[in-house]
Amino acid sequence: xxxxxxxLSPGMGxxxxxxxxxxxxxxxxxxxxKNKSLDDYMLAGRNVGLAFATATAMATWVTSNxxxxxxxxxxxxxxxxxxxYSLGAVGLLLFAPLAKRIKALLPHGFTSGDFIRRxxxxxxxxxxxxxxxxxxxxxxxxLGMAGGILVNTLSGLDYHLGMxxxxxxxxxxxxxxxxxAVIATDFVQTLIIIIGVIIIxxxxxxxxxxxxIHRNLKEDHPxxxxxxxxxxxxxxxxxxxxxxxxxxxxxxxxxxAFAFRENTGAKAYLLAGLCWLPIPVxxxxxxxxxxxxxxxxxxxxxxxxLVAGKVLGSVGAVIVFIVVFSALASSLxxxxxxxxxxxxxxxxxxxxxxxxxxxxxxxASKFVILILGLGAWALCLLKLSTLASLxxxxxxxVASTIWPIVFGLFFRWPGKFxxxxxxxSGTVLGLASYFMIGFYVAALVxxxxxxxxxxxxxKFENHLFDFDSLQSTDxx
Amino acid sequence: xxxxxxxxxxxxxDFSLIKHVTEIFKxxxxxxxLTRFFWLTSLLLAASPLCAQQIKLSSxxxxxxxxxxxxxxxxxTAIADNGASAKHDAVFLRQSQSRDFSVSKxxxxxxxxxxxxSGFEDGEYFFQIVSxxxxxxxxxxxxxxxxxxKAMGFFLTGLLLxxxxxxxxxxxxxxxxxxxxx
Numbered sequence: 001x002x003x004x005x006x007x008l009s010p011g012m013g014x015x016x017x018x019x020x021x022x023x024x025x026x027x028x029x030x031x032x033x034k035n036k037s038l039d040d041y042m043l044a045g046r047n048v049g050l051a052f053a054t055a056t057a058m059a060t061w062v063t064s065n066x067x068x069x070x071x072x073x074x075x076x077x078x079x080x081x082x083x084x085y086s087l088g089a090v091g092l093l094l095f096a097p098l099a100k101r102i103k104a105l106l107p108h109g110f111t112s113g114d115f116i117r118r119x120x121x122x123x124x125x126x127x128x129x130x131x132x133x134x135x136x137x138x139x140x141x142x143l144g145m146a147g148g149i150l151v152n153t154l155s156g157l158d159y160h161l162g163m164x165x166x167x168x169x170x171x172x173x174x175x176x177x178x179x180x181a182v183i184a185t186d187f188v189q190t191l192i193i194i195i196g197v198i199i200i201x202x203x204x205x206x207x208x209x210x211x212x213i214h215r216n217l218k219e220d221h222p223x224x225x226x227x228x229x230x231x232x233x234x235x236x237x238x239x240x241x242x243x244x245x246x247x248x249x250x251x252x253x254x255x256x257a258f259a260f261r262e263n264t265g266a267k268a269y270l271l272a273g274l275c276w277l278p279i280p281v282x283x284x285x286x287x288x289x290x291x292x293x294x295x296x297x298x299x300x301x302x303x304x305x306l307v308a309g310k311v312l313g314s315v316g317a318v319i320v321f322i323v324v325f326s327a328l329a330s331s332l333x334x335x336x337x338x339x340x341x342x343x344x345x346x347x348x349x350x351x352x353x354x355x356x357x358x359x360x361x362x363x364a365s366k367f368v369i370l371i372l373g374l375g376a377w378a379l380c381l382l383k384l385s386t387l388a389s390l391x392x393x394x395x396x397x398v399a400s401t402i403w404p405i406v407f408g409l410f411f412r413w414p415g416k417f418x419x420x421x422x423x424x425s426g427t428v429l430g431l432a433s434y435f436m437i438g439f440y441v442a443a444l445v446x447x448x449x450x451x452x453x454x455x456x457x458x459k460f461e462n463h464l465f466d467f468d469s470l471q472s473t474d475x476x
Numbered sequence: 477x478x479x480x481x482x483x484x485x486x487x488x489x490d491f492s493l494i495k496h497v498t499e500i501f502k503x504x505x506x507x508x509x510l511t512r513f514f515w516l517t518s519l520l521l522a523a524s525p526l527c528a529q530q531i532k533l534s535s536x537x538x539x540x541x542x543x544x545x546x547x548x549x550x551x552x553t554a555i556a557d558n559g560a561s562a563k564h565d566a567v568f569l570r571q572s573q574s575r576d577f578s579v580s581k582x583x584x585x586x587x588x589x590x591x592x593x594s595g596f597e598d599g600e601y602f603f604q605i606v607s608x609x610x611x612x613x614x615x616x617x618x619x620x621x622x623x624x625x626k627a628m629g630f631f632l633t634g635l636l637l638x639x640x641x642x643x644x645x646x647x648x649x650x651x652x653x654x655x656x657x658x
Binding site: 077220222228230234238240297298410 | 541542543544546581583584585587588591592597624626627630634635637640641644647648649651
């Protein structure tokens, strides 16, 4: 990609990359020395306290999607894009009661796949694994791509170089430190993200001003201020349901529910949701300043870094660089660890080697992290799409799992066949709406179809589940 | 297309016929020479670095239902090279709601290879790249937002799903507490 007028020199960009890469890797190595068992490596000893629990939940949810896609959606869908993105917090808030229920129902559980298998049987489990792994890969690729775009936009360094370094660093420290390193680095990264985003938003307001931004938008980009902007109205609940689907099904959040100390999960998710809520608004707002600053945006997912670099100069660019690098790392490491757990427990132990010991699983988990990193790197090289369109493509998949999870956790009536049919039909029709209408309705359609199919088919199945059967410690 | 017409004069028909055949022969030879000349000239011009390349402006969509779209141009080098050598604002993209660009807005695009524009209301929009090397084609993009009734339909469906979700969790929690499982 041809470079823009970059806010940082390539040398400065490379220096920040090297310094932070070393910090995260050394930190990961230091924390990894305390890991002694599979529980330590995968679930941080199932003993994470409230402060770390809140920080890791929040940092993981503040991703490249928040710091780069929130500005993109604001630039494309205006004020509702920004507000709609912040509704992603609802997923964290609603997961709070679910986390408590999960810990109570599955005290020895490892993954979200564990629950689906025990609750709905093998067929639903396999459908769920396909959806979950597809989503995990989509998210991994969007994170890797965001790293490359960030480095290229701010420093002019090659997209492939930035993407490769960020993936390499995250794979290294996740490999060495497991979930303990992931959670500890998340704590530090959360502090950096909150402080950095607030500084950027305040400086943009000071430098450009609300009046200038409003006047310019009203004259040249009126739809961005229109509260009846049709596509943006359609996007609002779609994003909320997409966020709910992401959090409710993904092992990233389930593994934390298992890892958090007793009675910590619900409070941690509630606090994390409340703290996360204003971040997309602050990060997205800066995109509205782009027209006032005469910034030409080649690709909508570059707008956040471009505005920060233009308004704040080199200092601003350094802050953005560090904030987004931290946000990327905090999500990438969590996703790598949680997806590796899912593959190790549900594919390796569940399908390939049912008699695998904990030591075998520990080795397999490390190998899987490495493979995931390599796979994501290879797919990031292709740079097939913009961040938002790639991410919202997965919305059709994950929103179909909302009802099987929620109904399955609380009620005895959902049937095995009903939830399998709900996940398949929801995904298929969600994808159809993605192509026929737009990315901003895929999750909504998928969720609606999945609800109807779950309710109707469960009525015909007429089967009541025994929750006590979840308490057993059997392996897959 | 203009047709060639040979008139045959009256009288001295044999001589006239020979003369006529000679004329045809000369014309054919001249045509072949001209054709060769044009071919050679075209090849030389195409090989010359001074040749002005036609800039092709395109969009990711002809009809935008969201008020945003991405414009890109080929060859990118024609824009970038001019941007580097000429003044930065010598190459620009102009935007207008009329095909003759009587009232237009300009974007200096010398340093980029594509441009994402957003926030447009319903209407027809015209774009053209103006450059010292020559202007691009005129690109027309129509913005036609989704009907508000359709958008409200999705909004209300989303709201309903959210209410069902919140109620399911609330009543589920209540029920699980009653059963001493929560």
